[in-house]
Amino acid sequence: MKLLIIEDEPDLAKDMAQYLSAEEYLCMHAYTYGEALEKIDQYSYDCILLDLMLPGGNGMQILEHTRRQKRNDGILIISARQGLEDKVNGLKQGADDYLSKPFHLSELSARIFSIIRRKQFDSGNVLTFNEITIDLTAKKVSVYSKPVLLTRKEYELLLFFIGNKNKVLSKNVLAEHISGDMADMFDNHDFIYAHIKNLKKKLQDSGYSKYLNTLYGSGYIWEEK
Amino acid sequence: MGRKIRLLHKTLLVYSAGALVCLAICMPLYYFIVRQIILEETDEMHLEAKQRIELAFTSEVYAELEPDKIISLLKVLNPGIKLKENPDKIVFQDSFYSIKGIEMDDQEVVPIRGYSTGLGLRGKPWHLSIESNLEEAEESIEILAGIALLFFLLLILALALFIRIFSASLWKPFYSALGALKLFDLNKDKSFDLKDSNILEFHQLNTGLNSIMKENILAFRRQKEFLENFAHELQTPLAMLMSKTDLLLQNNKEDHQTQKNLISIQESISRISRINKNLLLLSRIEQNQFPEKENLILEDSIRYVLDLTEDFFQERACTVNCKFESKIELFANRYLLEILLTNLLSNALRHSEKGIQIIIETKENECMISNPGTTPLNKDAVFQRFISTSIHSPGSGLGLAISREICLASGWVLTYDFINGRHFFTISF
Numbered sequence: 001m002k003l004l005i006i007e008d009e010p011d012l013a014k015d016m017a018q019y020l021s022a023e024e025y026l027c028m029h030a031y032t033y034g035e036a037l038e039k040i041d042q043y044s045y046d047c048i049l050l051d052l053m054l055p056g057g058n059g060m061q062i063l064e065h066t067r068r069q070k071r072n073d074g075i076l077i078i079s080a081r082q083g084l085e086d087k088v089n090g091l092k093q094g095a096d097d098y099l100s101k102p103f104h105l106s107e108l109s110a111r112i113f114s115i116i117r118r119k120q121f122d123s124g125n126v127l128t129f130n131e132i133t134i135d136l137t138a139k140k141v142s143v144y145s146k147p148v149l150l151t152r153k154e155y156e157l158l159l160f161f162i163g164n165k166n167k168v169l170s171k172n173v174l175a176e177h178i179s180g181d182m183a184d185m186f187d188n189h190d191f192i193y194a195h196i197k198n199l200k201k202k203l204q205d206s207g208y209s210k211y212l213n214t215l216y217g218s219g220y221i222w223e224e225k
Numbered sequence: 226m227g228r229k230i231r232l233l234h235k236t237l238l239v240y241s242a243g244a245l246v247c248l249a250i251c252m253p254l255y256y257f258i259v260r261q262i263i264l265e266e267t268d269e270m271h272l273e274a275k276q277r278i279e280l281a282f283t284s285e286v287y288a289e290l291e292p293d294k295i296i297s298l299l300k301v302l303n304p305g306i307k308l309k310e311n312p313d314k315i316v317f318q319d320s321f322y323s324i325k326g327i328e329m330d331d332q333e334v335v336p337i338r339g340y341s342t343g344l345g346l347r348g349k350p351w352h353l354s355i356e357s358n359l360e361e362a363e364e365s366i367e368i369l370a371g372i373a374l375l376f377f378l379l380l381i382l383a384l385a386l387f388i389r390i391f392s393a394s395l396w397k398p399f400y401s402a403l404g405a406l407k408l409f410d411l412n413k414d415k416s417f418d419l420k421d422s423n424i425l426e427f428h429q430l431n432t433g434l435n436s437i438m439k440e441n442i443l444a445f446r447r448q449k450e451f452l453e454n455f456a457h458e459l460q461t462p463l464a465m466l467m468s469k470t471d472l473l474l475q476n477n478k479e480d481h482q483t484q485k486n487l488i489s490i491q492e493s494i495s496r497i498s499r500i501n502k503n504l505l506l507l508s509r510i511e512q513n514q515f516p517e518k519e520n521l522i523l524e525d526s527i528r529y530v531l532d533l534t535e536d537f538f539q540e541r542a543c544t545v546n547c548k549f550e551s552k553i554e555l556f557a558n559r560y561l562l563e564i565l566l567t568n569l570l571s572n573a574l575r576h577s578e579k580g581i582q583i584i585i586e587t588k589e590n591e592c593m594i595s596n597p598g599t600t601p602l603n604k605d606a607v608f609q610r611f612i613s614t615s616i617h618s619p620g621s622g623l624g625l626a627i628s629r630e631i632c633l634a635s636g637w638v639l640t641y642d643f644i645n646g647r648h649f650f651t652i653s654f
Contacts (some may be wrong), residue, residue, distance in 0.1 A: 009461060015468035019475070080460035102464035102498045104470040152538075169490045172495055177537065180335045191536035218474070218484035 001046040001116060002026045006036040006062065007078065008054055015121075016049065019105040020112070022166065033057030040066060046119065047074040047112050050095070058091065067094045074115035078103070100105030104173045106164045129162050130224075131208055143206035148166060153197040154177050161212060161222035170219035171196075196220060233392050237385055244381040251377070256370050264338060268321050271340035271355045274303055278353065282346040291434075292347070299395065305339075305357050311350040335360040359527030398422040400588045402431055409438070411445050453508040456501045463498050470494060503623040506564070507610075510630045515558045523553035523562075523592060523654075527585060530566040537571065542579050548586045553654055557635050565631045568624040569594045569650050576648070584647075593651045601643030608639070 002138040003025045007013040010031060017027035028045075030036035033056030040048070040062065044140055048066070052059035061076070066073060080101040087098045094116045099108060117127055117136055125136040133142050139155055141148045160177050161169070174196070175189030198211065211222050230238075281287050281295050290298075292652055296308045311317070319342045326337040339356040402419050417438035419431040470491045477483045479538045509515070531538075531545060538545060555562065573583045573596035609627040610622060628650075632639040638653040 009465065012465055012468055015472055019468070019472060071480065080457065105468050109532050115502070168478060168484065170474070170491055175493065189488045192542035206483045215478070215484065216481050218481065218488050
């Protein structure tokens with residue numbers, strides 16, 4: 001799958017590419033406004049990561065440009081400006097999601113994952129991971145075709161893990177993903193243990209192949225053996 | 226500090242006190258002087274009478290008349306005259322005296338001024354005494370004093386009125402400066418400009434105040450801008466740090482010590498970026514960047530926030546008790562209201578021991594969030610930035626500052642109280 005990273009910080013762009021390349025994504029870069037337009041016109045992408053502040057122009061215009069061409073590329077806005085209007089405007093203009101800097105690469109990966117899934121299956125949106133099947137529309141999970149009842153948070157954690165296969169995920173990152181905006185108000189993220197314990201137990205009871213593992217002292221990993 | 230008195234009242238009081246002292250000194254003085262004048266006039270009149278007696282006795286017109294006859298004639302003119310022969314030749318010196326006498330007609334005690342002297346008439350020694358009733362004169366003095374008092378009081382009254390009217394207009398620039406200072410709020414981003422006055426002192430006061438305020442507003446604005454720029458500029462390096470740490474974490478899966486260290490770093494970076502986000506939020510609220518408003522029901526928002534923060538309550542084994550007595554409907558920004566409620570709840574949670582109960586109450590147009598505590602917080606500092614009110618809470622120090630700012634921006638009032646061992650944060654809508 002092809003991604004276009006439009007980001008004027010080369011270092012950050014490279015980091016994103018490095019993290020994402022493990023997920024079978026082919027990453028292209030554009031560092032300036034002109035370069036971005038050029039690359040968008042040359043190819044189509046599964047997802048475009050768009051920084052709004054670019055040398056040479058406003059990222060918002062790139063968004064309008066792709067929408068005018070009626071393309072189906074997923075667009076994830078990445079911005080250092082945390083203005084709510086940016087977010088609202090971006091989503092109104094047809095962006096699929098919005099992520100404000102600074103962000104965790106795992107969060108980025110999970111967002112891209114979900115954008116691409118949504119784009120690929122407009123209806124009957126089903127994600128399969130070996131024996132695990134996730135109905136993204138109904139938000140239902142089944143293992144070996146047997147339904148597993150998950151809470152909203154356990155479901156979100158599962159998707160996050162699958163969107164970050166073979167990556168070390170700290171409880172901090174997981175907690176921030178789960179609590180969204182609220183994570184900014186709280187510092188203690190110990191509550192995540194309980195959710196993961198429950199998720200693990202439910203999946204284990206269903207007989208899945210123990211992809212979710214605890215790493216001593218550092219966090220969790222979803223390993224595809 | 227005592228009770229405060231108004232400047233104009235103070236002037237008036239001082240003027241009145243001065244006038245009263247003046248009155249207290251002047252009235253007796255006035256009375257004494259007038260009385261003295263009357264006594265002297267009477268004495269002069271008595272001396273003239275004596276001369277007339279001497280003249281009558283030596284006059285050729287009365288040469289034929291007996292002394293008794295002359296005396297009775299003189300008595301018609303002045304009934305107070307008593308002239309007696311002084312066969313013993315007692316020496317009478319000229320003397321003036323004041324006594325109290327009894328008036329014949331109505332037996333009243335009246336003031337009397339007398340003159341006593343010895344005379345030699347037609348070769349014989351005489352004793353002359355003349356007494357005048359001063360009752361009427363005394364009455365005149367009283368009337369005069371009364372009139373003087375009346376005029377004096379009128380004068381004071383006029384003065385007071387004058388002070389009131391004139392001072393009020395004189396001090397007008399002062400009062401308008403005072404009013405402007407009272408109304409001024411650094412947070413409201415308004416300019417401060419006092420009108421110039423043609424009175425030198427007020428001109429100096431106003432120019433001084435204007436320049437101080439101008440500098441303060443500027444400094445405050447610069448500080449805000451600095452914070453905002455600073456927070457903005459931090460975003461990219463923070464993003465770099467975060468992504469590098471995330472990557473490193475993936476590359477050292479087997480090295481547990483390094484993993485642990487990296488996770489600590491990651492947590493610190495997350496914390497910095499949280500503080501950073503909150504700083505930006507604060508400055509955006511201050512700049513009114515949340516204009517979208519909608520009709521909200523407070524109870525629903527509280528339930529929504531409680532649902533979102535459920536994990537944090539469970540983690541600390543705390544319970545929430547909701548007592549919704551009134552249905553509060555608001556026209557406000559949803560995002561800000563939710564942040565406000567979350568901040569107050571997280572604050573209550575953070576500063577409590579495990580297993581306590583947090584109470585959320587609504588009453589009339591107020592919403593109170595309370596948690597148990599041992600010592601009251603410092604009311605002045607509680608809403609300030611980066612003043613952590615407790616040691617065992619690694620908060621960003623911005624939660625309550627943001628809450629207060631949200632209330633300010635939405636026209637609500639946020640207050641803190643410590644009642645019966647509970648911290649109360651009350652929002653008055």
